[in-house]
Amino acid sequence: MSVVDVREKIPILKENSPRLVLGHIMRAGSISRADIARQTGLHRSTITRIVSALLAEGFVEEVGEGDIELGRRPVMLQLAADSVHVIGIAIESTFVAGVVANLNAQIREKVQVPLQDSSRDAVMDNVYFVIDSLLEGARKQGFSVLGIGVAMHGIVNSDQGISVFAPAIEWRDEPLAANIQSRYRLPVRMENNANAMALGEWWFGNGQTVENVLAVKVGSTIGSGVILGGRLFPGTDYSAGEIGHLTVLPGGPRCKCGNLGCLETVASTDAILKRGRELLQKGEAPSLMEYAPGEPGRLNFQSLYQATLAHDPIALRLWEEGAAYLGLALSYTINILNPAKVLIGGDIFPVLDYILPKVRETVGIQVIQTLKNHLRLEPVGLGQDSVTIGAATLLLQDIFELPKANGWDRT
Numbered sequence: 121m122s123v124v125d126v127r128e129k130i131p132i133l134k135e136n137s138p139r140l141v142l143g144h145i146m147r148a149g150s151i152s153r154a155d156i157a158r159q160t161g162l163h164r165s166t167i168t169r170i171v172s173a174l175l176a177e178g179f180v181e182e183v184g185e186g187d188i189e190l191g192r193r194p195v196m197l198q199l200a201a202d203s204v205h206v207i208g209i210a211i212e213s214t215f216v217a218g219v220v221a222n223l224n225a226q227i228r229e230k231v232q233v234p235l236q237d238s239s240r241d242a243v244m245d246n247v248y249f250v251i252d253s254l255l256e257g258a259r260k261q262g263f264s265v266l267g268i269g270v271a272m273h274g275i276v277n278s279d280q281g282i283s284v285f286a287p288a289i290e291w292r293d294e295p296l297a298a299n300i301q302s303r304y305r306l307p308v309r310m311e312n313n314a315n316a317m318a319l320g321e322w323w324f325g326n327g328q329t330v331e332n333v334l335a336v337k338v339g340s341t342i343g344s345g346v347i348l349g350g351r352l353f354p355g356t357d358y359s360a361g362e363i364g365h366l367t368v369l370p371g372g373p374r375c376k377c378g379n380l381g382c383l384e385t386v387a388s389t390d391a392i393l394k395r396g397r398e399l400l401q402k403g404e405a406p407s408l409m410e411y412a413p414g415e416p417g418r419l420n421f422q423s424l425y426q427a428t429l430a431h432d433p434i435a436l437r438l439w440e441e442g443a444a445y446l447g448l449a450l451s452y453t454i455n456i457l458n459p460a461k462v463l464i465g466g467d468i469f470p471v472l473d474y475i476l477p478k479v480r481e482t483v484g485i486q487v488i489q490t491l492k493n494h495l496r497l498e499p500v501g502l503g504q505d506s507v508t509i510g511a512a513t514l515l516l517q518d519i520f521e522l523p524k525a526n527g528w529d530r531t
């Protein structure tokens with residue numbers, strides 16, 4: 121399948137300089153023509169010409185006047201955020217979610233449906249339902265959608281838009297992007313969900329100011345997306361970042377991958393719930409009983425979350441044990457990649473306050489000093505929308521050419 125670029129639809133964006141100017145405006149929020157010229161090194165007259173074209177196309181708007189400069193106040197420019205809309209969808213093992221996002225990655229529509237049935241047709245019906253609903257919502261608001269970004273769990277061939285392997289729903293070599301593209305006649309981009317999350321965070325979330333970012337998605341599985349030198353690093357077989365299968369407990373529980381003691385077997389939400397149910401079964405978690413009345417199997421993420429908010433000591437201990445293993449796996453990865461930021465998101469997001477202190481403590485012990493000098497370990501900035509915004513970013517990134525990140529690590 122040939123991946124159609126959103127730039128094909130907007131002729132002015134085929135040139136590099138207008139995209140670079142848009143990138144500077146997006147990162148600055150609002151900026152004068154003179155500052156764009158200064159920062160890009162492009163001639164003032166070139167900037168004037170490009171900005172006029174962007175104003176005429178409606179991508180940029182003039183907003184008031186900035187601080188005094190050379191005796192007069194410059195007119196400031198900002199993105200006309202609702203001049204462009206794209207769809208971002210996340211196909212997870214238990215739900216499909218999607219957003220309509222504008223040029224600033226602000227959400228204008230949002231839909232989520234649970235996946236009750238993991239058969240191929242049921243998954244596709246839900247995917248189409250989510251896209252149809254988002255397109256309808258966009259239409260009602262007068263937005264036209266330029267393209268669809270898809271964040272898919274499992275291994276994704278992002279160049280060809282193929283779901284190579286999605287074990288949770290037993291997909292192999294599914295030409296997902298081609299199917300969506302032919303149904304909606306819109307450009308479609310596809311990426312693994314943790315990679316999409318990393319990309320969204322790097323463009324619009326907590327990873328913006330640095331060029332080396334590790335974004336870890338923790339839920340019923342654990343994966344990560346790696347941004348190195350301002351580029352997503354896919355690996356030779358689109359499989360980089362499989363942090364969930366680092367061995368953190370030699371001889372530990374059997375993992376779906378066949379090995380023993382992978383991070384996923386001790387720190388995923390499924391693993392932590394399983395451990396909680398075991399403690400309930402053995403009568404070793406009396407305080408947790410009220411959150412799973414009568415039946416240990418009733419302990420689910422929601423009830424464990426309630427127990428956590430109530431500071432139930434067993435619930436807190438369960439998260440802390442998982443956090444120690446997560447910290448260990450992160451330490452191995454940090455020692456190799458030397459990222460400036462490690463961002464954690466996924467289903468675990470609501471309980472991160474209870475997890476991060478232990479993760480930071482473990483990383484603090486395990487990672488060597490030089491790698492800690494500039495390291496920040498934080499929650500994702502886009503919260504529970506980080507994957508859908510990341511999917512939308514697959515399209516939005518074609519519109520902008522970003523200025524070099526001005527972080528400490530690669531100036």
Ligand SMILES: [Zn+2]
Pocket residue numbers: 364365375376377378379382384
């Ligand atoms: Zn494994």
